[in-house]
Amino acid sequence: MARKLLLEHAHVEGINTYDVYRKHGGYRSVEKALKTMTPDEVVEEVKKSGLRGRGGAGFPTGMKWSFLAKPEGVPRYLVCNADESEPGTFKDRYLMEKIPHLLVEGMITSSYALGANTSYIYIRGEYSWILFVLEKAIAEAYNAGWLGKNILGTGYNLDLYVNIGGGAYICGEETALLESLEGKRGNPRIKPPFPAVKGLWASPTVVNNVETIAAVVPIVNDGGDEYAKIGIGKSTGTKLISASGNINKPGVYEIELNVPVEEFLYSDEYCGGIKNGKKLKACVPGGSSVPILPHYLVCKTAAGEQRLMTYESLADGGFATGSMLGSGGFIVYDEDQCIVRNTWNFSRFYAHESCGQCSPCREGTSWMEKVLHRMEHGQGKMSDIDLLSDVAKKIEGNTICPLGDAAAWPVSAAIRHFREEFEWHVNEPKLCMERNYGLVKEPVTTV
Amino acid sequence: MHAVVENGTPFKYSDAARTEVLGLLKKYPEGKGKSAILRALHIAQEENSGWLSVAAMDHVAEVLSITPIEVYEVASFYSMFNLAPVGKYVLEFCQTGPCAIEGAERIITYTKQKLGIGKNETTPDGLFTIKQVECLGACGYAPMMQVGEFYHEHLNEAKIDQFIEDCRSGKINKGTWKMH
Numbered sequence: 001m002a003r004k005l006l007l008e009h010a011h012v013e014g015i016n017t018y019d020v021y022r023k024h025g026g027y028r029s030v031e032k033a034l035k036t037m038t039p040d041e042v043v044e045e046v047k048k049s050g051l052r053g054r055g056g057a058g059f060p061t062g063m064k065w066s067f068l069a070k071p072e073g074v075p076r077y078l079v080c081n082a083d084e085s086e087p088g089t090f091k092d093r094y095l096m097e098k099i100p101h102l103l104v105e106g107m108i109t110s111s112y113a114l115g116a117n118t119s120y121i122y123i124r125g126e127y128s129w130i131l132f133v134l135e136k137a138i139a140e141a142y143n144a145g146w147l148g149k150n151i152l153g154t155g156y157n158l159d160l161y162v163n164i165g166g167g168a169y170i171c172g173e174e175t176a177l178l179e180s181l182e183g184k185r186g187n188p189r190i191k192p193p194f195p196a197v198k199g200l201w202a203s204p205t206v207v208n209n210v211e212t213i214a215a216v217v218p219i220v221n222d223g224g225d226e227y228a229k230i231g232i233g234k235s236t237g238t239k240l241i242s243a244s245g246n247i248n249k250p251g252v253y254e255i256e257l258n259v260p261v262e263e264f265l266y267s268d269e270y271c272g273g274i275k276n277g278k279k280l281k282a283c284v285p286g287g288s289s290v291p292i293l294p295h296y297l298v299c300k301t302a303a304g305e306q307r308l309m310t311y312e313s314l315a316d317g318g319f320a321t322g323s324m325l326g327s328g329g330f331i332v333y334d335e336d337q338c339i340v341r342n343t344w345n346f347s348r349f350y351a352h353e354s355c356g357q358c359s360p361c362r363e364g365t366s367w368m369e370k371v372l373h374r375m376e377h378g379q380g381k382m383s384d385i386d387l388l389s390d391v392a393k394k395i396e397g398n399t400i401c402p403l404g405d406a407a408a409w410p411v412s413a414a415i416r417h418f419r420e421e422f423e424w425h426v427n428e429p430k431l432c433m434e435r436n437y438g439l440v441k442e443p444v445t446t447v
Numbered sequence: 448m449h450a451v452v453e454n455g456t457p458f459k460y461s462d463a464a465r466t467e468v469l470g471l472l473k474k475y476p477e478g479k480g481k482s483a484i485l486r487a488l489h490i491a492q493e494e495n496s497g498w499l500s501v502a503a504m505d506h507v508a509e510v511l512s513i514t515p516i517e518v519y520e521v522a523s524f525y526s527m528f529n530l531a532p533v534g535k536y537v538l539e540f541c542q543t544g545p546c547a548i549e550g551a552e553r554i555i556t557y558t559k560q561k562l563g564i565g566k567n568e569t570t571p572d573g574l575f576t577i578k579q580v581e582c583l584g585a586c587g588y589a590p591m592m593q594v595g596e597f598y599h600e601h602l603n604e605a606k607i608d609q610f611i612e613d614c615r616s617g618k619i620n621k622g623t624w625k626m627h
Contacts, residue, residue: 075476084584085581085582085584086582087543087544087545087581087582087586088544088545088582088586089584089586090584090585090586090587090588092584093584093585118476120474124584125485125489125525125527126527126583126584126593127584128489128596129596129597159474161474163474163482163485163486164485164486164489165485165525166485166488166489166521166524166525166526166527166528167525167526167527167528167580168524168525168526169581169582180485181482182479182481182482183479183481183482183483183484183485183513183517183521184481184520184521185520185521185524186524186525201476201479242586242587243587244545244549244586244587244589245545245548245549245586246548246549250586250587250588250589251587252587284544288543288544288582329586331544331545331548331586333548337548341547342544342547342548345542345543345544345547346543346544349543349544349581349582352581353581355524
């Protein structure tokens with residue numbers, strides 16, 4: 001049975017209330033950190049743990065923390081990114097709904113480590129009911145003396161607030177989030193300066209994902225070395241995976257970062273296999289932005305090795321034959337799904353969510369959406385396929401923030417692996433409106 | 448992105464809402480009260496029958512001591528703010544990938560036919576508006592829609608029928624910002 005560090009008590013009745021959470025060992029990390037550790041020692045444990053950002057980028061959290069500038073007399077901020085909106089991802093919602101105090105506890109311990117005296121949780125506007133779940137938990141934490149002035153008599157002060165968004169995927173990008181938190185449109189900032197130097201109200205700021213901050217709790221409780229023992233290589237600890245699509249058991253699962261993809265997909269402990277006895281066609285393993293994998297590259301790599309749910313193994317083969325762990329948004333497609341339609345769907349999403357600042361993204365995402373739309377509706381030309389690849393290539397790397405890349409990668413990957421399905425749409429304009437293409441063939445490789 | 452065009456009727460926060468909005472300012476450093484804008488707009492929208500008129504936005508600007516243009520440019524950026532009148536129940540269907548492959552398109556079409564309206568349209572009785580939105584973070588519980596504060600998940604035709612009936616008979620509480 002896999003160890004659960006975050007969701008261990010998720011099903012305990014009343015765990016969303018302070019008393020029950022505390023009874024199950026809650027807030028121990030705050031006691032330990034504030035009473036027995038210096039802030040730098042907490043940062044050191046997080047470094048030792050090997051924890052990587054759980055929002056999607058996978059950047060080492062301890063390193064991110066150590067970049068935080070500490071000029072005298074200037075406030076520092078910790079901002080939690082709870083603007084979860086990567087299609088296929090709903091793990092932070094689950095964590096905040098079920099165990100809000102875990103996030104509050106993580107915020108206190110992490111704020112102490114960073115020397116922040118005011119911290120914010122920025123939550124997406126659509127999760128409005130969770131705003132109230134969190135505010136209730138925060139009020140309970142204030143009452144119990146975990147927030148406010150002179151916490152546990154240590155002289156450390158912390159205020160924690162929740163800020164609500166208004167519906168904008170782009171605000172999950174950390175500098176857009178900071179703009180939004182300042183009460184503006186969510187337009188990403190040009191970097192440098194990075195938030196660690198100039199972030200919220202031009203003060204040094206760390207922005208971390210909900211799950212990242214929650215993971216600080218077991219890291220401080222058990223020590224970074226203990227956390228690093230779980231997983232493989234540079235993929236340490238546990239990860240929340242949001243499983244969706246055509247599977248028997250969609251939902252949020254906490255896995256140790258060493259589970260084979262095949263086990264995750266087919267075992268009853270996790271996804272429980274493809275629904276209705278259908279065959280697997282494809283999988284997007286890390287949220288809509290990461291490259292889609294055709295059925296023959298999901299459970300094994302191009303080299304024929306078993307693929308694991310780790311940062312490295314999912315990326316094995318680069319973009320040619322691999323993908324990314326990303327946010328852990330694991331979307332499964334059965335043989336009845338149309339890859340062109342799905343690619344069009346994702347392109348529409350990115351075109352809608354582009355903030356419009358950079359021309360390649362603003363124009364390119366809409367252009368891809370239009371071309372994919374006509375292709376899906378039987379009006380595509382053979383030259384459209386290369387046109388799509390070309391537009392995607394011209395967006396990638398040419399924008400202020402990674403939304404451009406996120407829009408380009410799914411299109412490039414779909415064409416890379418499913419070109420015959422795109423060609424079929426052009427060659428069979430009537431048929432493609434009536435039925436789906438089915439499985440693509442695995443290319444024959446000569447060893 | 449939407450154009451700010453509708454004028455609407457005069458708007459002022461209720462006393463309770465005004466107190467709530469002014470209370471938000473203490474979360475931010477001196478002079479940074481603009482940070483309260485999104486929540487202030489959600490509350491204004493709630494009190495203005497589900498949409499933001501120019502009058503409502505001007506009032507938010509006044510309460511937050513910022514200029515009206517600062518409010519317009521924010522309200523027009525975020526998808527949750529309606530800049531034209533909407534029905535009492537705004538049905539916001541997720542149409543993104545994971546919902547789409549689990550039947551969102553079928554459910555959206557069914558609801559449109561049942562209510563006799565299209566995307567961004569309101570029924571003549573002023574009860575229902577249909578919006579199609581992007582990923583709401585309910586991918587494992589697809590297909591789904593958001594109405595007010597609540598998520599309605601694992602949708603099927605029977606659930607839509609029941610929901611609409613319950614709205615018409617006044618049984619459904621759409622969920623508001625003021626209930627907490």
